[in-house]
Amino acid sequence: DAGVIQSPRHEVTEMGQEVTLRCKPISGHDYLFWYRQTMMRGLELLIYFNNNVPIDDSGMPEDRFSAKMPNASFSTLKIQPSEPRDSAVYFCASSRKGEYSGNTIYFGEGSWLTVV
Amino acid sequence: DQQVKQNSPSLSVQEGRISILNCDYTNSMFDYFLWYKKYPAEGPTFLISISSIKDKNEDGRFTVFLNKSAKHLSLHIVPSQPGDSAVYFCAFADTGNQFYFGTGTSLTVIP
Numbered sequence: 001d002a003g004v005i006q007s008p009r010h011e012v013t014e015m016g017q018e019v020t021l022r023c024k025p026i027s028g029h030d031y032l033f034w035y036r037q038t039m040m041r042g043l044e045l046l047i048y049f050n051n052n053v054p055i056d057d058s059g060m061p062e063d064r065f066s067a068k069m070p071n072a073s074f075s076t077l078k079i080q081p082s083e084p085r086d087s088a089v090y091f092c093a094s095s096r097k098g099e100y101s102g103n104t105i106y107f108g109e110g111s112w113l114t115v116v
Numbered sequence: 117d118q119q120v121k122q123n124s125p126s127l128s129v130q131e132g133r134i135s136i137l138n139c140d141y142t143n144s145m146f147d148y149f150l151w152y153k154k155y156p157a158e159g160p161t162f163l164i165s166i167s168s169i170k171d172k173n174e175d176g177r178f179t180v181f182l183n184k185s186a187k188h189l190s191l192h193i194v195p196s197q198p199g200d201s202a203v204y205f206c207a208f209a210d211t212g213n214q215f216y217f218g219t220g221t222s223l224t225v226i227p
Contacts, residue, residue, distance in 0.1 A: 004159070031213055042122070042219030043160070043205055056214065091159055095213065105215055107152075107159030 002026070004108035006092050012114045018080040021111045023092030024073055033093040033105070034067055034077050043091070049075065082115045089113070119143045120208055122218035130226050135193040137221050139206030142187065146208040146216075149182055151191045154203045154220070163204070164191070196225045 005024040013019055025032045033048040047057040052069045060067070064083070069075040079086055089112050095105040121140045129135045137151075147168040152160040166173040166180045166189075173180050179192045189206050206218045 033215070035217070040219070042120075043207075043217035045214070045216070048214065050213075093159075105162070107161070109157070109159045 006108035016081040021077040025094030029094035031095040035091040037089040120218040126222040135196045137191040139189040148209040150207040
């Protein structure tokens with residue numbers, strides 16, 4: 001079975017440019033999470049969706065960040081305009097509704113973003 | 117506010133010895149507790165978990181301990197192996213299926 005698929009794996013962009021990160025969750029999973037990994041805050045939850053609906057976006061750092069989930073198999077995280085402090089690894093993860101077990105949250109391999 | 121704290125950013129242990137990783141939390145509504153392991157250039161993967169009704173769960177070389185009164189979670193690895201070298205994140209789940217992660221502890225097992 002395919003896991004959570006993220007693209008691009010690596011992105012280097014100039015400050016001020018728009019960045020779009022993509023995610024395909026595991027089929028049948030109806031929760032989707034976007035995390036950002038930083039040294040200071042570890043794995044920081046940015047936003048999560050349930051059945052394609054954003055449930056909690058309180059972790060989104062500012063208006064430059066936006067996320068969408070147009071259907072059950074695709075989500076995007078967009079940064080516009082990007083800034084050097086946005087440089088981090090962004091992880092997408094998915095899980096199955098009603099299953100509380102931790103082993104049902106699966107992560108993608110991450111998108112490494114560098115803003116210069 | 118950080119609801120989850122891993123106060124040791126790094127830990128070095130000799131091969132064959134015990135590795136103990138610790139985590140503290142503040143939210144008493146958490147009722148499921150997990151450890152994830154992360155190798156460089158990979159996403160975190162699930163390692164072991166424990167529900168709030170237990171105080172210990174064991175899986176091979178890995179044991180997780182939960183002290184609810186102290187709001188403290190720990191992971192013991194015995195014996196430690198070089199392949200265990202990775203970053204370990206503790207995580208907590210609330211009733212809304214939201215997962216909160218710590219900042220991670222980088223474990224190095226020295227051969």
